[in-house]
Amino acid sequence: MSKDLRYFLQTVKAAGKEYYVEVKKPLKPKFEKDVLQLKLDKSGSFPVIYCHKIEGSEIPLVSNFFGSYDLMGMALDMKPKANKEDIFHEFRRRMEKPIPEKTVPASKAPVKEVILRGKDVDLGLLPINHHNELNSTKYVTIGNTVCRNPNTGVINVGVYRHELKGKDKLGVWTAPANHGAYHARRYAELGKPMQIAIFIGHHPAAVLGALSAGPMDNNEFTVMGGLLGEPIEVTPTETADLFVPAYAEIVLEGVIDPKNMTTDGPFSEWPGYYGVPGKCYVMDVKCMTMRHDAIYHDLAPAQREHCISGVLGFTSRVYDAVKAVVPTVKDVYLPFSGRHDMIAYVSIAQRVPGEAKRAGLAAVNADACIRLAVVVDEDIDVFDEEQVIWAIATRCVADIDIDVITRLMGGTLNPTSYDESRQKRGPMNSKIVINATKPIELPFPTRVSPPKNLWKSMKLEDYIE
Numbered sequence: 001m002s003k004d005l006r007y008f009l010q011t012v013k014a015a016g017k018e019y020y021v022e023v024k025k026p027l028k029p030k031f032e033k034d035v036l037q038l039k040l041d042k043s044g045s046f047p048v049i050y051c052h053k054i055e056g057s058e059i060p061l062v063s064n065f066f067g068s069y070d071l072m073g074m075a076l077d078m079k080p081k082a083n084k085e086d087i088f089h090e091f092r093r094r095m096e097k098p099i100p101e102k103t104v105p106a107s108k109a110p111v112k113e114v115i116l117r118g119k120d121v122d123l124g125l126l127p128i129n130h131h132n133e134l135n136s137t138k139y140v141t142i143g144n145t146v147c148r149n150p151n152t153g154v155i156n157v158g159v160y161r162h163e164l165k166g167k168d169k170l171g172v173w174t175a176p177a178n179h180g181a182y183h184a185r186r187y188a189e190l191g192k193p194m195q196i197a198i199f200i201g202h203h204p205a206a207v208l209g210a211l212s213a214g215p216m217d218n219n220e221f222t223v224m225g226g227l228l229g230e231p232i233e234v235t236p237t238e239t240a241d242l243f244v245p246a247y248a249e250i251v252l253e254g255v256i257d258p259k260n261m262t263t264d265g266p267f268s269e270w271p272g273y274y275g276v277p278g279k280c281y282v283m284d285v286k287c288m289t290m291r292h293d294a295i296y297h298d299l300a301p302a303q304r305e306h307c308i309s310g311v312l313g314f315t316s317r318v319y320d321a322v323k324a325v326v327p328t329v330k331d332v333y334l335p336f337s338g339r340h341d342m343i344a345y346v347s348i349a350q351r352v353p354g355e356a357k358r359a360g361l362a363a364v365n366a367d368a369c370i371r372l373a374v375v376v377d378e379d380i381d382v383f384d385e386e387q388v389i390w391a392i393a394t395r396c397v398a399d400i401d402i403d404v405i406t407r408l409m410g411g412t413l414n415p416t417s418y419d420e421s422r423q424k425r426g427p428m429n430s431k432i433v434i435n436a437t438k439p440i441e442l443p444f445p446t447r448v449s450p451p452k453n454l455w456k457s458m459k460l461e462d463y464i465e
């Protein structure tokens with residue numbers, strides 16, 4: 001069996017209630033699923049959520065595939081409760097081993113069981129949700145958009161938001177620096193329409209491949225193969241010169257006119273605020289294909305899964321940037337308090353004075369979104385925020401160890417990037433580097449720790465009932 005959305009559902013179902021819950025009561029497509037998901041989150045529970053019925057559609061919906069690190073580990077075939085460090089390194093191992101895709105005919109592709117063309121196309125068949133009160137309308141939030149680089153013909157896949165604009169019309173919002181946007185601009189220069197196909201619903205490892213940010217001509221199907229640990233099976237689309245995964249749940253094929261842009265939004269974004277309306281393309285949906293019992297994959301925007309789905313890629317970029325200047329980097333963690341990409345905690349084994357600052361500068365420069373880097377010694381567990389804050393409280397002398405780097409490129413969706421300078425020079429942001437390491441050139445008090453042998457040998461249950 002090819003790994004697909006159903007394979008992952010079986011995995012989380014088998015792992016128990018902590019990882020999979022079902023909602024049998026019908027839900028309204030406005031807000032209700034997202035409120036349930038947030039209530040679960042606030043109660044410390046992050047399961048995959050399977051909703052049998054969203055009013056107005058016959059297609060069930062799943063959400064929260066990326067609700068926790070734990071689920072990300074399971075997407076990479078790890079056992080539940082793997083630690084975050086191991087999950088990160090497993091992700092890196094798989095990213096380094098891309099596996100080419102395998103082409104199969106339409107007759108072997110479950111996603112071709114139902115084919116709707118032309119006037120039969122009706123996006124109203126799908127349980128697309130209106131997620132948050134001030135969002136303009138309903139959005140497809142975790143569609144994987146396939147297109148081709150018009151210069152080289154290489155396939156590109158990215159996740160973009162899609163505002164529902166009509167029975168057969170969807171918005172396509174691509175951040176200007178993403179490859180999808182480069183390709184759209186080139187199609188516009190060539191005066192050609194841009195064919196795209198959005199596939200919805202696959203194994204989360206495949207979606208992580210779509211989210212990966214490698215070089216422009218990295219075919220993301222091969223990245224997906226590496227992350228899945230097997231080739232992804234793809235099949236030709238019906239109306240375009242493209243391929244889509246044969247084991248996807250739903251595919252929307254169509255074209256955009258890259259010379260015409262309109263606006264979408266407001267939309268609830270990952271930093272936890274509504275983003276201002278953006279300039280987007282419009283897709284004319286020419287054909288829908290799906291399984292006869294298709295399952296729709298949704299993602300709750302501005303909730304934990306929106307942020308966590310990209311964290312392994314972001315962490316990897318920071319890790320590589322720091323390692324290039326400080327080879328003794330131990331761990332990197334981007335916590336949810338920084339929505340998994342604005343704050344980086346970095347631990348290093350400092351050998352030379354000044355390394356901490358270099359590591360911090362490399363971290364804030366690794367991605368426009370990173371605003372704050374805290375560098376700690378290797379005895380501090382970066383995955384434990386309490387320890388990081390303790391290191392700041394006890395190892396950082398503010399006037400010496402905190403640097404503010406003014407006006408670097410900022411993340412477009414961070415509200416603090418929207419100052420007057422944005423109008424003139426693009427989104428700008430100031431960055432903070434905190435050195436919370438012990439000064440290795442000076443004497444420093446010894447940390448209080450329990451005797452190592454007793455810490456290992458004494459078991460609570462041997463002493464306390």
Ligand SMILES: Cc1cc2nc3c(=O)[nH]c(=O)nc-3n(C[C@H](O)[C@H](O)[C@H](O)COP(=O)(O)O)c2cc1C
Nearest residue numbers: 158159160161173174175178179180211212213309
């Ligand atoms: C849940 C989620 C939603 C995203 N939505 C968008 C989006 O609407 N537009 C966009 O350009 N990037 C979005 N991204 C980021 C891109 O998917 C990501 O940068 C990807 O690598 C882009 O691929 P590309 O460079 O091949 O175009 C989103 C990421 C996540 C995790």
